[in-house]
Amino acid sequence: EVQLVESGGGLVQPGGSLRLSCAASGFTFSSYAMSWVRQAPGKGLEWVSVISGSGSRTYFADSVKGRFTISRDNSKNTVYLQMSRLRAEDTAVYYCTKDPQENELVWFDPWGQGTLVTVSS
Amino acid sequence: DIQMTQSPSSVSASVGDRVTITCRASQDISSWLAWYQQRPGKAPKLLIYAASSLQSGVPSRFSGSGSGTDFTLTISRLQPEDFATYYCQQANSFPYTFGQGTKLEIK
Numbered sequence A: 001e002v003q004l005v006e007s008g009g010g011l012v013q014p015g016g017s018l019r020l021s022c023a024a025s026g027f028t029f030s031s032y033a034m035s036w037v038r039q040a041p042g043k044g045l046e047w048v049s050v051i052s053g054s055g056s057r058t059y060f061a062d063s064v065k066g067r068f069t070i071s072r073d074n075s076k077n078t079v080y081l082q083m084s085r086l087r088a089e090d091t092a093v094y095y096c097t098k099d100p101q102e103n104e105l106v107w108f109d110p111w112g113q114g115t116l117v118t119v120s121s
Numbered sequence B: 001d002i003q004m005t006q007s008p009s010s011v012s013a014s015v016g017d018r019v020t021i022t023c024r025a026s027q028d029i030s031s032w033l034a035w036y037q038q039r040p041g042k043a044p045k046l047l048i049y050a051a052s053s054l055q056s057g058v059p060s061r062f063s064g065s066g067s068g069t070d071f072t073l074t075i076s077r078l079q080p081e082d083f084a085t086y087y088c089q090q091a092n093s094f095p096y097t098f099g100q101g102t103k104l105e106i107k
Helices: none
Strands: A003-007 A010-012 A018-025 A034-039 A045-051 A058-060 A068-073 A078-083 A092-098 A115-119 B004-007 B010-013 B019-025 B033-038 B045-049 B062-067 B070-075 B085-090 B102-106
Touching: A003 A092, A018 A034, A018 A092, A018 A115, A034 A078, A045 A068, A045 A078, A045 B085, A058 A068, B004 B085, B010 B019, B019 B033, B019 B085, B019 B102, B033 B062, B045 B062, B070 B085
Parallel strands: A010 A115, B010 B102
Antiparallel strands: A003 A018, A018 A078, A034 A045, A034 A092, A045 A058, A068 A078, A092 A115, B004 B019, B019 B070, B033 B045, B033 B085, B062 B070, B085 B102
16 A cells, blocks of 8 residues: 655744655655645645656746755655745645656655644744 | 636535536646545545546546546536545646635535
8 A cells, every 4th residue: 555654844934944754655666756735724736846756857836946855765765845945835734645657747646644834933 | 837727616516416627727738637636634636637537446426528728527426425625737737737626515
């Protein structure tokens, strides 16, 4: 069974940094792209970033480009989202998700349970 | 960026009804469209990908159609567990974008 478990969320001050982690199990991790999608309280879904299985390709939403980086450690079956220069509008539940198809970077399934990031002074 | 617009924003229906939700892209996205279901307090779940392909394990009462800029999600014979919020997502080009969501409520 595929499992995605996020961690690292919490309260951070504006301008601060935070690193989210997503531990994966139940599939050949290096064969699948991994993404982060966020959801502000009471709002819709916003795609944040994706990284290919090898880690050679990464893409970002315009709203986080230059502030967030995505990386993965295929030996640890873990993907990371390093967030810096955080703003109040980054407050959201951050979901980790994988593409259901090998070597693709298009769809999201399944999803983790999410981790809440709150940016506030 | 490609804008995705769903309609309606909310809809009320009864168990057993047939419901259709529409998603329109601001430019041609071919069949690069997915539909997700999100129940309250839960993570989203992929229902349909490539506009009309049913994700494994998803009941056959869910179906998707369309290509280019106009897409539909149809749920035939609504079940109690189908009352949720539905999102479309385009994967034609980065940045990927979602529709604003359609809340399906019990009448």
